[in-house]
Amino acid sequence: MSDERDPSPYDALLLLSFGGPEGPDDVVPFLANVTRGRGIPEERLKEVGQHYFLFGGVSPINEQNRTLLDALREDFAEHGLDLPVHWGNRNWSPYLTDALRELTLAGHRRIAVLTTSAYASYSGCRQYRENLADSLAALTAEGLSPPRVDKLRHYFNHxxxxxxxxxxxxxxxxxxxxxxxxxxxxxxxxxxxxxxxxxxxxxxxxxxxxxxxxxxxxxxxxxxxxxxxxxxxxxxxxxxxxxxxxxxxxxxxxxxxxxxxxxxxxxxxxxxxxxxxxxxxxxxxxxxxxxxxxxxxxxxxxxxxxxxSATVGADPRFAAAVRELLLERAATERGRSVERCALGSLGPSHDLCPIGCCPARAPRPAAAGADSPCA
CATH class of the missing domain: 3.40.50.1400 (Rossmann fold)
Known part of the structure; x- marks a missing residue:
């Protein structure tokens, strides 16, 4: 394999997203997942869910992620990148823990993670890292040896x-x-x-x-x-x-x-x-x-x-950007110096979230950061 198409040390890519209901019966349970720990009563969740009911109780995000998965797989195949692409959600099926369990049982040991959030913030970055840490801990509690996960950098200016x-x-x-x-x-x-x-x-x-x-x-x-x-x-x-x-x-x-x-x-x-x-x-x-x-x-x-105007969605240029981000990070992990593509005045973002980056109100373990195990 040419070095430009070498994804090692990664043996899989995981698309990590928010998730959404796919029918009226899913709306309240989905919102209960989103607001878990806040003590919000079911009647209030039904009120909050009215905008979902206007669309038949279906959020388009899951179908859009399926389309993005297809675009990523197509782009990878066209460019000779032999890497499986999986998908897990924070708040609805397919759940993150299930996706990581499947990857673990299939023998994957080093996984690159792309989140469907392009910018730095607690809810857009660190919370996903906390979700990853929770899922890895759950797999460990099941007696499995979970893989290492690395979150790809913010791509807002790619x-x-x-x-x-x-x-x-x-x-x-x-x-x-x-x-x-x-x-x-x-x-x-x-x-x-x-x-x-x-x-x-x-x-x-x-x-x-x-x-x-x-x-x-x-x-x-x-x-x-x-x-x-x-x-x-x-x-x-x-x-x-x-x-x-x-x-x-x-x-x-x-x-x-x-x-x-x-x-x-x-x-x-x-x-x-x-x-x-x-x-x-x-x-x-x-x-x-x-x-x-x-x-x-x-x-x-x-x-x-x-x-x-339209969002990026599954635009082929975005799928190509994900491939570039993955190969850039893979080369860096192998010790190579690579050019990082970024527009604007801020330059490319960091690979490893530093200590104190987007802190939570209460400290919780988070994967893929400078303060994470195996970082």
Missing amino acids: PGFVRPMVDGVLKSLAELPAEVRSDAHLAFTTHSIPRSAADTSGPVAEHGDGGAYVRQHLDVARLIADAVREETGVAHPWRLVYQSRSGAPHIPWLEPDVCDHLEELHSAGARAAVMVPIGFVSDHMEVLYDLDTEALAKAAELGLPVRR
Whole structure:
């Protein structure tokens, strides 16, 4: 095997995602998994689950992950990369522990992990690492000898993630009425998180106002806006905004909310807008409901022409980026010096999460970090 296609020491890739219900009967149990330990009563979970019921109780995320799995396997095969690709979820079937058990019983000993979250944050990175540690501990308790897992670096600024979103914005702009197209504002959206979590996201050196979470999103937004300007000749005004807030109202979360932002744009005389969900890998429920349902309804109420651009999903360029990230990490683990592909001002992210990176409220074991066993 050519060194450029050598995945060793890895003998499998695991796609690790959030999971979602696939029918009405799944909604409440799924939400119980998501909120485990918070003591939320079932009646409240039924209320929270109403947006799932609007879509037949089915979140699109699992089907989108199946499509991404197919794209990864196809890309690997086309490029002579002989590596099995498996899938596990945090909150719904196929569960992470089951996926790792299957890999362990099949004899896999070193697994690269790709999470469907591109940015640094507790919920988008460290919590997945905690899930990995919990699953590995569960397998050990079963008498198995679990494999080592290594999480691939954050890919928010990889060209294979950024460029499909640029194309999505260009397509959405083209769908706006010609008379308002050049005046359209770009609203880059991502999941709102508590300010305290944002401020401590990323390595300790990056903690502060918004932490790595905000800085990474701002860098991606700037990259996309600049690319759109270069290709259209129009410098569209833009702002990073937030969506999908949950939790107690007295706790400060990142703002402004996308719907509030649309109202502000309308009041300021904006003629059109494109919502760009840069914080999401695929068009899952928080995109379909919070943007395609709530935010577009708000835009219609205001009489503001708005389009929503596509997420990356299973774009072949993203699948190629995953292959590049995997081979980059594999070569590094073999002691080779490799060029790391990254756009923007922040450079490539770290391979190994350092101590103090995206800390939890209460310390818990986490795999694939500098403070992890076998790190």
